[in-house]
Amino acid sequence: MTRVDQFESAFRAADKPVFEFLQPMVERALVVTDLRGADATAFRNRVRDFLAVLGNGVQWDLDDGDSFTTIEALLERVNMRNPDLICTYRSLHSEAWRWPYSLGEYLDVLTQVAPCPVLVFPHPRADRTNGHTLQSTDIVMAITTHLAGDNSLVNNAAGFTNNGGTLWLAHVEDEKSFSRLMDTISKIDAIDTDTSRERILAQMLREPSDYIRSCKEVIASHRPSVHVEKIVTVGGRLVEFRRLIDKYTVDLLVMYTKDADQSAMHGLAYPLAIELREIPLLLL
Amino acid sequence: MNPAAFALTGAAQQGHDVAQVPVGVTLLFTALLMAMILCLALEEKLHAKKSVIVGLFAVVTLLLGAAFDLLPFGSVLVGGHEIDLPVYVPAIDWNVIAIILGSSLFVDVTSRSGLFTWIAITLTKTSGGDPLKLLVYYGVMTVVFSAVLNNVTAMIIVGSLTGVSLNRLARSNLLLGFLITEALLTNVGGLLTLISSVPNIIVGTAAGISFIRFFVVAGPFVLVATLVTLWLGARVFNIRRLVTPEEREQAARLVAGFDERDGIESQAFFWFGTAMLIAFIAVIATTSVLPLIQDLGMGYVAITFGVIMLLRFKAIADKFYQAIDWDLLGFFAALFVVINVMEHALVLELIGEGLAHVIGLGDTLGAGLIVVLGATVSSVTDNIPLAAMLAKILTAHPVIGSDPDSPFWWAVVFGANLGGNLTPIGSASTLVAVTIIHKYELNLSFVGFVKRALPFAVVQILLAVAYIVLFV
Numbered sequence: 238m239t240r241v242d243q244f245e246s247a248f249r250a251a252d253k254p255v256f257e258f259l260q261p262m263v264e265r266a267l268v269v270t271d272l273r274g275a276d277a278t279a280f281r282n283r284v285r286d287f288l289a290v291l292g293n294g295v296q297w298d299l300d301d302g303d304s305f306t307t308i309e310a311l312l313e314r315v316n317m318r319n320p321d322l323i324c325t326y327r328s329l330h331s332e333a334w335r336w337p338y339s340l341g342e343y344l345d346v347l348t349q350v351a352p353c354p355v356l357v358f359p360h361p362r363a364d365r366t367n368g369h370t371l372q373s374t375d376i377v378m379a380i381t382t383h384l385a386g387d388n389s390l391v392n393n394a395a396g397f398t399n400n401g402g403t404l405w406l407a408h409v410e411d412e413k414s415f416s417r418l419m420d421t422i423s424k425i426d427a428i429d430t431d432t433s434r435e436r437i438l439a440q441m442l443r444e445p446s447d448y449i450r451s452c453k454e455v456i457a458s459h460r461p462s463v464h465v466e467k468i469v470t471v472g473g474r475l476v477e478f479r480r481l482i483d484k485y486t487v488d489l490l491v492m493y494t495k496d497a498d499q500s501a502m503h504g505l506a507y508p509l510a511i512e513l514r515e516i517p518l519l520l521l
Numbered sequence: 522m523n524p525a526a527f528a529l530t531g532a533a534q535q536g537h538d539v540a541q542v543p544v545g546v547t548l549l550f551t552a553l554l555m556a557m558i559l560c561l562a563l564e565e566k567l568h569a570k571k572s573v574i575v576g577l578f579a580v581v582t583l584l585l586g587a588a589f590d591l592l593p594f595g596s597v598l599v600g601g602h603e604i605d606l607p608v609y610v611p612a613i614d615w616n617v618i619a620i621i622l623g624s625s626l627f628v629d630v631t632s633r634s635g636l637f638t639w640i641a642i643t644l645t646k647t648s649g650g651d652p653l654k655l656l657v658y659y660g661v662m663t664v665v666f667s668a669v670l671n672n673v674t675a676m677i678i679v680g681s682l683t684g685v686s687l688n689r690l691a692r693s694n695l696l697l698g699f700l701i702t703e704a705l706l707t708n709v710g711g712l713l714t715l716i717s718s719v720p721n722i723i724v725g726t727a728a729g730i731s732f733i734r735f736f737v738v739a740g741p742f743v744l745v746a747t748l749v750t751l752w753l754g755a756r757v758f759n760i761r762r763l764v765t766p767e768e769r770e771q772a773a774r775l776v777a778g779f780d781e782r783d784g785i786e787s788q789a790f791f792w793f794g795t796a797m798l799i800a801f802i803a804v805i806a807t808t809s810v811l812p813l814i815q816d817l818g819m820g821y822v823a824i825t826f827g828v829i830m831l832l833r834f835k836a837i838a839d840k841f842y843q844a845i846d847w848d849l850l851g852f853f854a855a856l857f858v859v860i861n862v863m864e865h866a867l868v869l870e871l872i873g874e875g876l877a878h879v880i881g882l883g884d885t886l887g888a889g890l891i892v893v894l895g896a897t898v899s900s901v902t903d904n905i906p907l908a909a910m911l912a913k914i915l916t917a918h919p920v921i922g923s924d925p926d927s928p929f930w931w932a933v934v935f936g937a938n939l940g941g942n943l944t945p946i947g948s949a950s951t952l953v954a955v956t957i958i959h960k961y962e963l964n965l966s967f968v969g970f971v972k973r974a975l976p977f978a979v980v981q982i983l984l985a986v987a988y989i990v991l992f993v
Binding site: 240242244245247248249250251252253254255447 | 638641642674677678680681682684685686689774777778779780781783784844953956957960
């Protein structure tokens with residue numbers, strides 16, 4: 238009966254997720270800051286300029302440092318305003334932004350509770366941008382460890398990419414996990430190790446590559462001015478993502494943070510959100 | 522027809538004195554044959570492969586045959602040369618073995634071209650995900666694949682695609698109906714050509730029926746039986762067309778994700794595989810009229826095409842040898858040995874005498890009865906021993922043996938093939954279908970299968986009886 242499995246595998250491999258374009262709708266954006274007065278307004282304006290791609294039809298609300306002093310109060314305001322996008326930064330009402338070890342209690346909760354994407358900017362007082370201009374979203378990168386079929390991630394990333402800009406779709410397979418899997422396989426005599434290594438890796442990389450091809454075709458028909466580029470590779474996730482972000486001087490990084498099985502940010506998102514402090518992050 | 526005139530001459534022809542075989546010895550070997558058939562029927566319960574079961578009976582019957590002095594030891598004449606061969610070597614029909622070996626090798630290598638998956642996925646996309654269209658397309662594909670390849674390969678390809686595509690369409694509730702209908706169609710498609718199933722090869726070769734003649738006779742029945750089976754399948758399993766435009770749009774979007782070119786590693790090899798498949802069918806179909814080839818036979822053709830396809834993978838040919846179903850080949854070889862010993866023990870003559878009464882009923886009632894009896898026996902045990910045994914008996918018949926157009930040959934072919942639809946153990950392809958059904962954790966017992974398949978099988982068998990009586 239091996240051949241049933243062989244043909245099933247062939248048909249499953251041929252069953253590929255097809256990208257469906259859906260422009261993310263942002264009609265109300267909420268800027269949350271612990272700044273006050275003119276500083277808060279200036280921050281909101283910077284955010285608005287940065288997100289010019291969203292157009293002029295967006296209503297920009299502002300909750301400044303006086304409007305909340307507790308997490309509960311912030312969540313109440315978010316519920317009341319019902320935004321399509323929240324723009325903020327790390328370590329609200331805290332000095333912890335100086336140390337790259339947490340997002341701060343407000344953002345920790347907000348990323349998991351907010352019903353909409355959260356765009357995390359570098360802290361206004363931080364001066365490390367590593368050459369990133371924070372001017373526009375000309376170069377956007379969507380990163381994930383499982384890109385195939387992730388329409389929402391790609392649509393959001395495409396929606397935030399400026400006309401004439403470049404959208405990088407990056408899929409990085411974790412080298413350590415793969416090595417651990419192969420180490421286990423190498424101890425099972427019924428499975429050919431060399432063939433497995435070659436075929437598993439090829440299939441792992443093929444799926445996101447096929448999906449990105451589908452994304453390119455579909456996005457080209459809806460947003461012809463956006464260039465879609467592919468990155469499918471194997472490596473240490475954190476190191477590899479950081480290398481890619483620096484290499485392509487990314488203006489905006491898009492990634493998932495929610496995990497259906499847990500109430501905290503999913504494994505990779507948290508360290509990335511903490512360590513990548515120089516560029517804006519769109520957390521879905 | 523005089524039943525007394527129907528007697529086997531096989532043993533006598535080989536210089537063995539028929540009168541010297543005591544009745545008790547014949548009955549002992551008859552009991553052994555019955556035991557072997559019973560063991561094959563209980564193959565799943567015994568957890569033993571067919572080759573091991575029949576292999577064991579082959580060594581036991583050979584030993585007993587030697588002990589009772591039944592076997593024609595000594596040299597054999599091959600092309601005018603006397604050659605010393607073990608007594609069990611000429612007992613095997615090597616042409617049948619070569620056809621099966623060559624065909625399976627050819628099909629296995631050709632499937633690497635992506636041709637079969639391309640056809641299957643293209644049809645899936647063409648259906649737009651409509652369940653009724655899918656049933657019709659998969660049904661026709663099952664019949665064609667069963668005819669061109671073999672029924673087991675057809676069931677594997679179509680069955681595995683059915684599981685994946687219905688799952689994709691979120692219509693797993695239809696999976697059972699699809700798989701049962703397809704399983705029932707494998708044995709209908711298996712009737713289409715001389716090489717579509719092993720009983721066809723055995724009976725067709727024994728009767729001297731050409732490939733074209735086989736196709737011309739079986740074709741109309743296969744067409745009607747396919748249409749009736751699909752119609753029944755749609756009704757019994759409530760498989761209907763999509764009604765609303767939204768449903769159709771959603772289904773089309775879901776199947777659009779299938780990439781028919783995914784399995785094609787090399788465009789050149791894809792076209793080569795396609796050309797070779799067409800050439801294979803053409804050469805097999807015309808083997809009986811091609812100069813030189815007609816002497817070498819269909820086994821040679823099958824092996825040749827298998828070897829040509831292997832050239833593409835010459836460095837890893839051993840992987841394809843490993844994939845050959847050696848259990849099936851071992852089973853056939855051992856079966857031929859057992860049947861040969863049974864012939865020397867006059868068991869076939871004994872069965873032939875019983876069968877002579879049925880044949881004596883005439884071309885209408887006799888042939889009709891053989892379809893029904895053949896189908897009944899095939900439903901509980903392997904149809905190959907039955908086909909091999911009946912072919913041997915009919916070959917020895919003074920009238921039928923020399924008449925390839927006799928309806929009795931067709932009665933054996935139709936009965937042996939369609940009987941496989943009565944129970945899940947009736948044929949290898951229904952067994953494959955049940956295995957896929959269980960793989961998807963669908964609840965289907967032996968009785969459950971019989972209940973669902975019985976109306977289909979009865980209609981098919983009645984159609985076959987009517988067809989043979991009226992048209993053959």
